[in-house]
Amino acid sequence: MSTAIDAHDHSHGEAHEHHGPPHGITRWLYTTNHKDIGTMYLVFSCVMFFVGGTMAMLIRAELFKPGLQLFNPQFFNSLTTVHGLVMIFGAIMPAFVGFANWLVPMQVGAADMAFPRMNNWSFWLLIPASTLLIGGFFVPGGAIASGWTLYPPLSIQQGISMDMTILAIHMLGASSIMGSINIITTILNMRAPGMTLMKMPLFVWTWLITAYLLIAVMPVLAGAITMLLTDRHFGTSFFSAAGGGDPTMFLHIFWFFGHPEVYIMILPAFGIISQIIPAFSRKPLFGYASMVYATASIALLSFIVWGHHMFTVGMPAAGNLFFMYATILISVPTGVKVFNWISTMWRGSMSFETPMLFAIGFLCLFTIGGFSGLVLAIAPVDITLHNTYYVVAHFHYVLVSGALFAIMGGVYFWWPKWSGKMYNETIAKWHFWLSMIGFNVAFFPQHFLGLAGMPRRIPDYALQFAEWNMWSSIGAWLFGASQLLLVYNLVTSYRGGRAAEQKQWEGADSLEWTHLPSPAPYHTFETAPVIK
Amino acid sequence: MDPGQRKRAIVTAVALAAMAIAVYLTVILKMAVAR
Numbered sequence: 001m002s003t004a005i006d007a008h009d010h011s012h013g014e015a016h017e018h019h020g021p022p023h024g025i026t027r028w029l030y031t032t033n034h035k036d037i038g039t040m041y042l043v044f045s046c047v048m049f050f051v052g053g054t055m056a057m058l059i060r061a062e063l064f065k066p067g068l069q070l071f072n073p074q075f076f077n078s079l080t081t082v083h084g085l086v087m088i089f090g091a092i093m094p095a096f097v098g099f100a101n102w103l104v105p106m107q108v109g110a111a112d113m114a115f116p117r118m119n120n121w122s123f124w125l126l127i128p129a130s131t132l133l134i135g136g137f138f139v140p141g142g143a144i145a146s147g148w149t150l151y152p153p154l155s156i157q158q159g160i161s162m163d164m165t166i167l168a169i170h171m172l173g174a175s176s177i178m179g180s181i182n183i184i185t186t187i188l189n190m191r192a193p194g195m196t197l198m199k200m201p202l203f204v205w206t207w208l209i210t211a212y213l214l215i216a217v218m219p220v221l222a223g224a225i226t227m228l229l230t231d232r233h234f235g236t237s238f239f240s241a242a243g244g245g246d247p248t249m250f251l252h253i254f255w256f257f258g259h260p261e262v263y264i265m266i267l268p269a270f271g272i273i274s275q276i277i278p279a280f281s282r283k284p285l286f287g288y289a290s291m292v293y294a295t296a297s298i299a300l301l302s303f304i305v306w307g308h309h310m311f312t313v314g315m316p317a318a319g320n321l322f323f324m325y326a327t328i329l330i331s332v333p334t335g336v337k338v339f340n341w342i343s344t345m346w347r348g349s350m351s352f353e354t355p356m357l358f359a360i361g362f363l364c365l366f367t368i369g370g371f372s373g374l375v376l377a378i379a380p381v382d383i384t385l386h387n388t389y390y391v392v393a394h395f396h397y398v399l400v401s402g403a404l405f406a407i408m409g410g411v412y413f414w415w416p417k418w419s420g421k422m423y424n425e426t427i428a429k430w431h432f433w434l435s436m437i438g439f440n441v442a443f444f445p446q447h448f449l450g451l452a453g454m455p456r457r458i459p460d461y462a463l464q465f466a467e468w469n470m471w472s473s474i475g476a477w478l479f480g481a482s483q484l485l486l487v488y489n490l491v492t493s494y495r496g497g498r499a500a501e502q503k504q505w506e507g508a509d510s511l512e513w514t515h516l517p518s519p520a521p522y523h524t525f526e527t528a529p530v531i532k
Numbered sequence: 533m534d535p536g537q538r539k540r541a542i543v544t545a546v547a548l549a550a551m552a553i554a555v556y557l558t559v560i561l562k563m564a565v566a567r
Contacts, residue, residue, distance in 0.1 A: 114533070114541045114545070115541070115545065177549075177552050180548070181544075181545050181548045181549060181552075182545075184544065184548060185541045185544045185545050185548070188540075188544055189533075189537055189540050189541045189544060190533070190537065190541070215548055215551055215552050215555075216551075216555060217555075219552045219553070219555035219556035219559065220555060220556075220559050222556050223555075223556050223557075223558075223559030223560045223563075224559065226556075226560060227560060227563060238563055238564075249563070253559060253563075
């Protein structure tokens, strides 16, 4: 980790107060400031979490007991589909881009992102895209119900909401690619003197690698859905068996995007955890270089494992074996990371403020998600578990207690730097423990349901699954309701919390803590610090 | 950004954008030829 010795004066922020933000709505519409844009990404992501979360609550309400209670099956499938798309493209990805906007320039000692106007455009594309995505509920035929994977032939047959979704995903992809270009260019060209690549904080490293992943795979998804669009409206038959096409080919192309997408959602989480654990262990990160290489290895391996999502489509045994072994191989660099985090804590002077609680929660639960991933990677086992609730449990352990816990830990960690205010630690700890309990009550029983054979994406189920579904719903509602504590805590802290210190966390050592006051001034590092 | 830095930034961005467009076109054209 780097140590900067030349601050170029700590009052730099105050010296530029006259360049403060403009007022009113135009500040947000036209802003090119990375902090404003980061804030907008994070607020947008929070709104989408609650939109997608509301759908999750409705899904769990329907599944509370057997039989059809609230919705018809078509609407239920729309809920699961749009819940998945909103959470992935509207909530988790924008949240990490929000973190990147706030932190990458400050952590590498740059004044802003390389292309601030493109940065503004990247954000504002999200608004029409999400409107189109959710607007499907209000058009004839209802929202798409094909599952977030958009498999043909269902996706070829559905109504206008599928076209809206295809346009929305194109826009979201363009936004992601522009954001990634900005992040890579900023990191490669705008680091402060002396900030070599191997001195960068690990959050910056994970985002550099994630941005390359995004540029490599978002166009693949765009290509797949462009072909869906031409199949639907322009007489082609890429994926339509009736015209000589092959629906299985869509699966291959989709998952060539889809599996790296999983790592796009988890690598920045690794970066956040790699900032939090050393700060609260008061020790440097154990095995920094191996963390960088492990991140790069995970990213490279993510391109050769897509077939494990489709063990049941009838690939040759050799194909299944290749994807099985390649998938299991990913556990090696992932294990390196987990052991490095544990080694960082070993004999550290640890304290357990809320960000650290979320980091430790992440470590325990993400590892469970990783292990259930290994179970699913075994091809003969997956043939039994494919499309069961075991898969639902697995990916929620990875994406909720993995990505989302890291996001929440990161929000608590950097909130003092962003807002200049300290949140209420007691409420935050309540938020953590209720989330932890609610999450596990919601999702751990889904392993049992999956092992017992309950399929996913159904609004009704056999009586034998009733009890665990009831518990799962209770846990989900507890988890959902406890998120209101986060919003309450942040709003009240922003309005009247006590002032945060420049270096709120004793062990935090990246530039935003060592060089910038809290809250970080509107303009920072216009003269780059020199890192020794 | 100084002019040299700006030039390097633009070259990096153009190369990355070209990569994204190339991937997009490759997926579609490869499928179009295969069909």
